[in-house]
Amino acid sequence: xxxxxxxxxxxxxxxxxxxxxxxxxxxxxxxxxxxxxxxxxxxxxxxxxxxxxxxxxxxxxxxxxxxxx
Amino acid sequence: xxxxxxxxxxxxxxxxxxxxxxxxxxxxxxxxxxxxxxxxxxxxxxxxxxxxxxxxxxxxxxxxxxxxxxxxxxxxxxxxxxxxxxxxxxxxxxxxxxxxxxxxxxxxxxxxxxxxxxxxxxxxxxxxxxxxxxxxxxxxxxxxxxxxxxxxxxxxxxxxxxxxxxxxxxxxxxxxxxxxxxxx
Numbered sequence: 001x002x003x004x005x006x007x008x009x010x011x012x013x014x015x016x017x018x019x020x021x022x023x024x025x026x027x028x029x030x031x032x033x034x035x036x037x038x039x040x041x042x043x044x045x046x047x048x049x050x051x052x053x054x055x056x057x058x059x060x061x062x063x064x065x066x067x068x069x
Numbered sequence: 070x071x072x073x074x075x076x077x078x079x080x081x082x083x084x085x086x087x088x089x090x091x092x093x094x095x096x097x098x099x100x101x102x103x104x105x106x107x108x109x110x111x112x113x114x115x116x117x118x119x120x121x122x123x124x125x126x127x128x129x130x131x132x133x134x135x136x137x138x139x140x141x142x143x144x145x146x147x148x149x150x151x152x153x154x155x156x157x158x159x160x161x162x163x164x165x166x167x168x169x170x171x172x173x174x175x176x177x178x179x180x181x182x183x184x185x186x187x188x189x190x191x192x193x194x195x196x197x198x199x200x201x202x203x204x205x206x207x208x209x210x211x212x213x214x215x216x217x218x219x220x221x222x223x224x225x226x227x228x229x230x231x232x233x234x235x236x237x238x239x240x241x242x243x244x245x246x247x248x249x250x251x252x253x
Binding site: 026029030032033034036037038039040041042043044045046047048049050052053054056057060061062 | 071072077080081082084085086088089090092093098101102105106109110113171173174175189190193194195221224225228229
């Protein structure tokens with residue numbers, strides 16, 4: 001498999017028997033993943049509706065005017 | 070046939086979320102906008118198959134998702150240079166996240182199989198419930214849940230590796246510290 005960094009975390013494999021709390025680092029990473037997924041999404045959503053889409057719908061909605069030329 | 074103005078407004082109102090989904094799926098704003106445009110064109114030409122009173126947003130997401138899937142199959146061979154194109158396609162970033170970090174997530178997302186990618190984005194970013202995501206992906210709720218779980222596990226692996234390699238001494242030190250804290 002892929003080469004891991006020397007940080008020796010492998011929480012998923014031995015459930016229960018480990019004396020580590022189940023993945024403290026994992027929880028951090030999961031929180032980070034959640035934050036980043038939302039950040040990436042919100043960043044785009046906050047841009048609103050680009051003009052091209054309003055134009056597109058207006059154009060498609062009136063096929064008679066655009067077809068004449 | 071002219072489009073019901075209410076329906077048109079609802080379609081436009083869905084555009085920001087459709088773009089958010091599309092960018093997360095394909096990692097590139099320009100491609101994402103093409104996906105959304107194609108989605109709207111398809112939606113309009115199939116507007117008769119939309120049942121009024123049902124969830125228009127979910128219906129549009131389904132169209133986008135299906136279109137992405139067929140595009141994905143076509144493009145699979147040509148997408149070797151995704152890493153470079155992601156950052157190019159990224160125009161603005163929220164300030165609290167560095168470019169590097171969001172770029173890292175984008176790259177990690179592209180390494181997921183598309184079924185896992187769409188599931189984790191729908192639930193984790195677009196804000197759909199498992200039930201809605203299942204409807205959009207046309208599969209069982211349990212299937213969505215397991216895809217989301219597998220996606221999260223895989224992303225965690227990818228990001229943990231990136232953390233240590235890409236973020237220099239700080240991240241490596243942090244990883245070492247938290248490891249020591251938990252007593253390995």
